[in-house]
Amino acid sequence: MTALSHTAELMRRDQVWPFLQPPAASINVDKDILLYIEDLNLSFDGFKALNNLNLYINDGELRCLIGANGAGKTTLMDVITGKTQCDSGSVFFGQTINLLKYSEADIAELGIGRKFQKPTVFEAQSVFDNLELALKSNKRLLPTLLARLSPSEIDRIDTVLATIGLTDHRFQLAGALSHGQKQWLEIGMLLVSEPRLLLIDEPVAGMTAEETERTAELLTSLAGKHTVVVVEHDMEFVRSIARTVTVLHQGSVLAEGSMDHVQNHPDVIEVYLGEAP
Amino acid sequence: MSLLTTFMSRRNSLGSPVLPFVTILMTLTVLAAIGNLWIPADSALHVSTYTITLLGKYLSFAMLALAVDIVWGYCGILSLGHGAFFALGGYAMGMYLMRQIGSRGVYGDPILPDFMVFLDWDVLPWYWLGMDQFWFAMLMVLLVPGLLAFVFGWLAFHSRVTGVYLSIITQALTYALMLAFFRNEMGFGGNNGLTDFKDLLGFSLQADTTRVALLLCTAGLLAAIFMFSHWVLKSRFGKVIEAIRDGEPRVRFLGYRTDRYKVALFVYSAMIAGIAGALYVPQVGIINPGEFAPLNSIEIVVWVAVGGRGTLYGAVIGALLVNYAKTRFTALMPDGWLFMLGALFVLVTLFLPKGLAGVYGQLITSWKRGRNRDEPPQRNQEATS
Numbered sequence: 294m295t296a297l298s299h300t301a302e303l304m305r306r307d308q309v310w311p312f313l314q315p316p317a318a319s320i321n322v323d324k325d326i327l328l329y330i331e332d333l334n335l336s337f338d339g340f341k342a343l344n345n346l347n348l349y350i351n352d353g354e355l356r357c358l359i360g361a362n363g364a365g366k367t368t369l370m371d372v373i374t375g376k377t378q379c380d381s382g383s384v385f386f387g388q389t390i391n392l393l394k395y396s397e398a399d400i401a402e403l404g405i406g407r408k409f410q411k412p413t414v415f416e417a418q419s420v421f422d423n424l425e426l427a428l429k430s431n432k433r434l435l436p437t438l439l440a441r442l443s444p445s446e447i448d449r450i451d452t453v454l455a456t457i458g459l460t461d462h463r464f465q466l467a468g469a470l471s472h473g474q475k476q477w478l479e480i481g482m483l484l485v486s487e488p489r490l491l492l493i494d495e496p497v498a499g500m501t502a503e504e505t506e507r508t509a510e511l512l513t514s515l516a517g518k519h520t521v522v523v524v525e526h527d528m529e530f531v532r533s534i535a536r537t538v539t540v541l542h543q544g545s546v547l548a549e550g551s552m553d554h555v556q557n558h559p560d561v562i563e564v565y566l567g568e569a570p
Numbered sequence: 571m572s573l574l575t576t577f578m579s580r581r582n583s584l585g586s587p588v589l590p591f592v593t594i595l596m597t598l599t600v601l602a603a604i605g606n607l608w609i610p611a612d613s614a615l616h617v618s619t620y621t622i623t624l625l626g627k628y629l630s631f632a633m634l635a636l637a638v639d640i641v642w643g644y645c646g647i648l649s650l651g652h653g654a655f656f657a658l659g660g661y662a663m664g665m666y667l668m669r670q671i672g673s674r675g676v677y678g679d680p681i682l683p684d685f686m687v688f689l690d691w692d693v694l695p696w697y698w699l700g701m702d703q704f705w706f707a708m709l710m711v712l713l714v715p716g717l718l719a720f721v722f723g724w725l726a727f728h729s730r731v732t733g734v735y736l737s738i739i740t741q742a743l744t745y746a747l748m749l750a751f752f753r754n755e756m757g758f759g760g761n762n763g764l765t766d767f768k769d770l771l772g773f774s775l776q777a778d779t780t781r782v783a784l785l786l787c788t789a790g791l792l793a794a795i796f797m798f799s800h801w802v803l804k805s806r807f808g809k810v811i812e813a814i815r816d817g818e819p820r821v822r823f824l825g826y827r828t829d830r831y832k833v834a835l836f837v838y839s840a841m842i843a844g845i846a847g848a849l850y851v852p853q854v855g856i857i858n859p860g861e862f863a864p865l866n867s868i869e870i871v872v873w874v875a876v877g878g879r880g881t882l883y884g885a886v887i888g889a890l891l892v893n894y895a896k897t898r899f900t901a902l903m904p905d906g907w908l909f910m911l912g913a914l915f916v917l918v919t920l921f922l923p924k925g926l927a928g929v930y931g932q933l934i935t936s937w938k939r940g941r942n943r944d945e946p947p948q949r950n951q952e953a954t955s
Binding site: 374376396397398399401402406407409413415416417418422425426427432433434437438439440482486 | 802805806807809810812813815816817819820821822823824825826827828830831834
């Protein structure tokens, strides 16, 4: 960009300078949309991971993202949570907060929680400590140093432990849990942080049928209070929880709608089955 | 509320090492002090002044090992340059001691230390000003290593330098400082460093009472730092630090600014190393650029590895044992020591990944397991025997 275009950007009349903005802009969902993703582009060495992606997530909905490998599902989550910088486009949380300007830690503090594809819990610490770390609290240095668990916080952790079925494993090291239990613990870590938006990457990978069923129940119960975006390959699972499904293909949205609508969509059939309808 | 109590009791039942550690440390040092000052020299229980000084030296090394354990054992930052912070603290103390010499130096100059007179300098360099005040020098013992660690840590952790790369640049840091301090123009005594100290706060450094007082100070500060560090690392801050060691990106997604946590811990650790250096210098009587040598910093890491990472007391035990062994073996076989040290490091890495503290833990758990297992099948054993 040239100096001129920088100046033009700086002098745009439809936005105020960052230092004039109120420090903690609250999330504005007047239009009932929590996440606005517009014209998002990202390429890795010429490979377009995201290609003019447009996606709107309503406040309080449960949205499933599906798509083949390399469709850009995880990359999209990386961009939303600040792990990866995009080339162009905009991501707004509510109407006012431009997520592209924030770091990972800031975005987490704004209320976006993420569960990774591979369960990443802190294996050397107890289940309880894992949840304590994830607790919604002031995460600056000194408050953390002087932090003490209040009874209500302990109750909160206790409730979540009951929800994820790990009450008996409270003081066990997280590393000693089974794969499915780690997945649950990670979901629990999301719950105690009370996020506004949950991004959940492949929650049922490696779970038994029964565990999958319980996960589905849990996620459906979360919608409404929280906004949930789930990335999943397991079509059965998606069918059991989904109200709205978005199909991604080669970095852009291919189809969107109810599961039946999506499955009968000619483009989806063409991409998935490789033949014209 | 009942959960709170079970939770707290659970935490206490894990056994805090603080009380036993402080008790043993202070008892031994007080006994050594009594043995030196009040038991006559011909008694078998007399502790020589040489031993007292040696103990003081070991304890300041133990403090240094504690500093390395805090960053390495708890946060996974393998610093191969902690000798630099130790030496900087030592130099700050050395500068104060040099200014205390006054006109008793060889050249009798009331202001300038001997080496400056020797180099034909006329005025004291600006950075020596104020070093004749004890409080100011002590402030510098904390501030200089702390500031260096802050600048270095901020640059390194902010640009997310981790692992081997970080170790290498810490090594480069201490090496660069060594080369700088070797230069006479730096105004720190060049190759010879600072030595020929006379007294500290008006007490002669040669007196037995001063030596004993220094040992007691070192032990007291070690105990205080141990307790404070234990508290810090058991707080939620400490849990965040451990979590950073095990999965830094994940901690970031929880909303913690990990770089700030790492910088804070690194600065804290550097300050402890500085204090250790300041206690080391009056007891040993010399500080020279050799303390910056990369080899020294690597040796500290060996102490911690031998003692056991991530326990605090392990680092102290490791430092004491390895240094005692060093004193013994360099007397017996001066050339053999480095081979011993190398072999020790290899053996510990292979057979005791958790160090000596880990051995203790393994024994405890296997004993407990053995006891639990023994109870039901006891009849079987009798039957077979």
